[in-house]
Amino acid sequence: MVQKAILEKIKSYETIIIHHHVSPDPDCIGSQLGLKYLLLASYPDKKVYAVGTHVDRTRFLGELDVIEDDVYKDALVVIVDVGDKKRIDDDRFVLGKELIKIDHHPLTEAFCQLEWVDTKYAACCEMIIDFYVVNKNELVMTDVAAKNLYAGLLTDTGRFYYNSVTERTLRYGAIVYQFGFDKQDLYANLYYKSIHELKFMGYIMANFKYTENGLGYMKITQEILDEFEVTTDFASGMVNTLGNIKEIVMWMFFTADKKLGKIRTSFRSRGPIVNKLAAKYGGGGHVWASGTLAESWELVDKIIHDADLLCKEYVGG
Ligand SMILES: [Mn+2]
Numbered sequence: 001m002v003q004k005a006i007l008e009k010i011k012s013y014e015t016i017i018i019h020h021h022v023s024p025d026p027d028c029i030g031s032q033l034g035l036k037y038l039l040l041a042s043y044p045d046k047k048v049y050a051v052g053t054h055v056d057r058t059r060f061l062g063e064l065d066v067i068e069d070d071v072y073k074d075a076l077v078v079i080v081d082v083g084d085k086k087r088i089d090d091d092r093f094v095l096g097k098e099l100i101k102i103d104h105h106p107l108t109e110a111f112c113q114l115e116w117v118d119t120k121y122a123a124c125c126e127m128i129i130d131f132y133v134v135n136k137n138e139l140v141m142t143d144v145a146a147k148n149l150y151a152g153l154l155t156d157t158g159r160f161y162y163n164s165v166t167e168r169t170l171r172y173g174a175i176v177y178q179f180g181f182d183k184q185d186l187y188a189n190l191y192y193k194s195i196h197e198l199k200f201m202g203y204i205m206a207n208f209k210y211t212e213n214g215l216g217y218m219k220i221t222q223e224i225l226d227e228f229e230v231t232t233d234f235a236s237g238m239v240n241t242l243g244n245i246k247e248i249v250m251w252m253f254f255t256a257d258k259k260l261g262k263i264r265t266s267f268r269s270r271g272p273i274v275n276k277l278a279a280k281y282g283g284g285g286h287v288w289a290s291g292t293l294a295e296s297w298e299l300v301d302k303i304i305h306d307a308d309l310l311c312k313e314y315v316g317g
Contacts, residue, residue: 002116003134006100009114010039013076015047017067017096021082022053022089023233026190028081029058030152031102031124035080037062037145038132047071052089055233060189061148072096081124083108083117083284102127106275108284119286122164125152129172146179147186155190158240163288200228204241213311214249214271216242217304219297222256232257232264239266250274250311254300263294265303272310280306 010016018036020028036050049065069092077096082088083105093099099112104121121127129149132139153173157165160173177183193201203224210216220235235255242251249271255264265283267274267290275290281303283292294300 001134002114003131005114006102006116006131007135007138009076009098009100010046010078011043013046013074013097015049015071015075017049017051017072017075017077017093019077019079019082019093020050020052020089021087024052024055024058024081024089025155025237026058026061027123027125027152027156029054029061030148030150030155031080031128033062034125034128034145034148034152035078035102035131037142037148038128038139041140041142041145042138051092056231057233061151062144069095076100078102079112080128081105085109085111102131105285106287120166122162122166122169123152123156125149125156126169126172129153129175130168133172133175141176141179143180146176147181150176150181151186151190154186164286196229197234200230200235201238201241203228204238208242210248211308211311213308214247214315215304215308215311216245216248216251217307218242218253219300220253220255222258225256232259236264236266239268243268243270249314250307252304252307254294254297254303257293260293263297263300264291265294265300266291267307272307272314274307274310277303277306277310 018032020032032050036048039048049067051065051067054064072092072095075096076098077093078100079088080102083103100114101112102116104119104124106119107117132141204218208216208218225235232255236253239253242248250269253266257264267278269288273287275285275287278284278290278292281292285291
């Protein structure tokens with residue numbers, strides 16, 4: 001059983017370093033810190049580090065560690081919630097002695113000694129809870145680990161709403177929910193909006209574009225981000241504002257990313273399969289939720305054209 005094999009590996013190391021993906025979301029940080037706190041409570045003598053860059057929205061979940069290169073010597077590296085090597089935050093993951101991957105995105109490349117990749121989990125946090133359930137006799141769950149894991153479950157399932165949710169997801173939600181963390185405080189931190197953000201949502205609702213084939217999309221340039229004083233992370237995270245619209249089967253957000261000098265592209269669908277389209281443009285992800293980075297706004301128009309054809313096939317067929 002892979003959950004047991006992972007625990008055996010962890011037990012054989014003194015130092016464990018956990019990596020997340022670039023622009024981490026709450027499922028990514030939640031599984032990273034959830035695993036860290038779970039291991040620290042279970043094995044107080046081990047050194048467990050969670051590394052990478054924080055984004056403002058998830059800082060409340062807990063601090064990340066800053067470590068020197070030599071800590072990687074003889075360390076086990078665990079990578080969570082990332083399918084591709086190039087999306088891992090902090091390339092020093094290669095310095096570890098051995099690598100483990102725990103992920104629920106479709107497998108694109110295997111590069112670890114031990115890979116637990118399973119798309120049937122709605123969240124990477126659901127996998128970490130599963131790891132805990134299978135190894136319950138040896139692991140100690142804590143309030144702060146449970147809070148992190150619940151945060152990822154909530155957000156990656158749209159509060160237990162997406163079609164990735166199974167009976168197991170709900171059961172595992174209940175397992176961590178019973179721990180003593182402040183639920184209202186967690187919801188407030190996960191779901192608050194600033195007035196700028198609210199006005200930006202109003203702008204999306206008034207200005208999104210759509211085609212007769214059921215494609216909805218929004219282009220968010222740097223000028224728009226500046227005008228509404230919202231970040232690229234927040235703006236691209238608003239993609240599901242175009243979900244749940246009767247006439248729209250597929251919806252996309254194109255958001256300028258000043259840091260990368262590219263355009264962050266998110267595909268969502270309740271019909272056409274979108275990860276093949278994302279793959280065609282160098283990205284990847286889930287069947288109904290994927291993304292890529294586009295080099296230019298000209299390329300964005302090509303993607304919109306292709307996406308509209310997919311919608312036409314889907315609606316027409
Ligand atoms: Mn995830």
